[in-house]
Amino acid sequence: MFSSFMDVARNSPFKAPALNKVECQEAGSAKKLCASRNIMAADSAEGDSCAFGSTKYFMLCGLGGIISCGSTHTMVVPLDLVKCRIQVDPAKYKNIFHGFKVTMAEDGVKGLSKGWAPTFFGYSAQGLCKFGLYEVFKVLYHDMISEESAYLYRTGLYLAASASAEFFADIALAPFEAAKVKIQTTPGFANTLREAFPKMHAEEGIMAFYKGLAPLWMRQIPYTMMKFAAFERTLELLYQYVVPKPRAECTKGEQLVVTFAAGYIAGVFCAIVSHPADTVVSKLNQAKGASALDVAKQLGFAGLWGGLVPRIIMIGTLTAAQWFIYDGVKVSLRMPRPPPPEMPESLKKKLAAQEAAAAKK
Numbered sequence: 613m614f615s616s617f618m619d620v621a622r623n624s625p626f627k628a629p630a631l632n633k634v635e636c637q638e639a640g641s642a643k644k645l646c647a648s649r650n651i652m653a654a655d656s657a658e659g660d661s662c663a664f665g666s667t668k669y670f671m672l673c674g675l676g677g678i679i680s681c682g683s684t685h686t687m688v689v690p691l692d693l694v695k696c697r698i699q700v701d702p703a704k705y706k707n708i709f710h711g712f713k714v715t716m717a718e719d720g721v722k723g724l725s726k727g728w729a730p731t732f733f734g735y736s737a738q739g740l741c742k743f744g745l746y747e748v749f750k751v752l753y754h755d756m757i758s759e760e761s762a763y764l765y766r767t768g769l770y771l772a773a774s775a776s777a778e779f780f781a782d783i784a785l786a787p788f789e790a791a792k793v794k795i796q797t798t799p800g801f802a803n804t805l806r807e808a809f810p811k812m813h814a815e816e817g818i819m820a821f822y823k824g825l826a827p828l829w830m831r832q833i834p835y836t837m838m839k840f841a842a843f844e845r846t847l848e849l850l851y852q853y854v855v856p857k858p859r860a861e862c863t864k865g866e867q868l869v870v871t872f873a874a875g876y877i878a879g880v881f882c883a884i885v886s887h888p889a890d891t892v893v894s895k896l897n898q899a900k901g902a903s904a905l906d907v908a909k910q911l912g913f914a915g916l917w918g919g920l921v922p923r924i925i926m927i928g929t930l931t932a933a934q935w936f937i938y939d940g941v942k943v944s945l946r947m948p949r950p951p952p953p954e955m956p957e958s959l960k961k962k963l964a965a966q967e968a969a970a971a972k973k
Contacts, residue, residue: 661946665751669947674744676941680934681739686732687933690724691926693796698919699894700797708922727792729805734788741781743938746840749773760959767841774840778833786828787821793894824893827904831889835882839931842878848952850874859951864943872936879931883924888916890923 662668685692694711697704705711715723750773754762762769791808794801802808812820850870851859859867888908895907908916942949 659946660948662948664948664950670744670748672941672945672947673747674740676938676945677739677741677743678736679739679941680937681742682732682736683937684930684933685735686728688926688930689726689728689731691922692731693724693726695919695922695926696793696796696894698922699891702915702918708919711922726803727796730788730792730795730808733805734785734792737784737788738781739934741784742777742836745777745780746773749776759956760962763953763956763959766953767845770841770844771837774836775833778836779829781836782825782828782832785832786825789828789893790821790824793824797894824896827889827892827896830904831886831893834889835886835927838882838885839878842881843874843931843935846874846877847871851952868936868939868943871939872932875935876928876932878935879928880924882931883920883927887920887923891916891918 662672690712691708694705694708694715697715698706698708698711705714712724719726750769753769753772757765757769787809788805791802791805791812794812795803795805795808802811816823847870850873855862855866855870859870862870891911892904892907895911896904911918939949941947
């Protein structure tokens with residue numbers, strides 16, 4: 613599926629989106645001027661390992677997604693475990709600190725790692741689709757509209773591309789997410805992914821793995837839309853108003869620091885937007901035969917926001933780390949990294965003409 617999307621993007625009858633007019637610099641290499649919006653997918657800037665919009669570029673983006681999502685989600689499994697338990701049994705796990713205390717008392721330190729395998733494999737698959745297909749859809753949707761529209765409505769483009777990518781990413785994630793929640797919130801059900809999958813299939817058939825897909829979409833699609841759009845626009849604003857020099861003049865280390873800051877800010881918004889659906893997913897995979905609507909009614913408005921604080925901490929850290937790792941992979945693999953968008957010259961001329969006309973009146 614991923615390769616077919618790459619082929620479509622690569623063979624698009626439109627020009628692949630290119631860099632704005634900047635000097636593309638690589639350490640130890642000569643400078644090369646890149647003409648705005650005229651770089652085709654077949655061409656690559658000096659020092660880059662691949663061309664922007666090429667099959668190799670999209671594949672490496674997918675690899676970056678695997679590394680960034682798989683590693684970071686696995687890293688915060690203990691926090692995720694406590695968060696899920698607060699959501700499904702708030703009477704027993706009263707808050708994040710009490711949740712850790714009870715878990716440690718009952719299961720020991722080893723108990724905090726429950727669900728690491730479905731987390732690692734599930735979010736690696738999700739990261740492949742999330743980041744890889746986001747880049748594909750961003751190219752496709754950009755090519756469907758004019759250069760000026762792509763700039764003026766870039767937030768909408770980010771939202772559409774990320775929502776499309778996450779739709780497929782959640783299909784890959786759903787079975788692993790269901791197994792993770794079962795392992796973490798149903799005492800005695802299973803301790804490993806190999807135990808959980810056969811038991812789940814025996815009890816509920818194939819629907820055991822996908823009954824949470826709809827609420828997963830409800831959680832992850834708004835989350836991902838916020839994650840990518842907020843990150844892209846925050847990054848743009850940081851370079852415009854906070855960073856004292858243009859991105860092209862920043863070192864790679866400085867750029868990665870800005871990436872981390874933009875990622876954390878985006879992560880806070882992501883956690884708030886997607887939290888009610890996340891609570892439903894956690895409770896749904898614990899309750900047999902219940903629908904998402906049944907669970908939402910049972911929890912009530914206040915119950916939907918259980919575990920929000922640990923999730924803000926978790927998602928803020930996760931999102932920042934994911935963008936840092938993803939951008940770090942691009943740097944280490946010498947991939948093209950287009951700068952924040954700039955207003956096209958044609959639009960600048962139109963606006964100048966409008967201002968001149970208004971001044972004459």
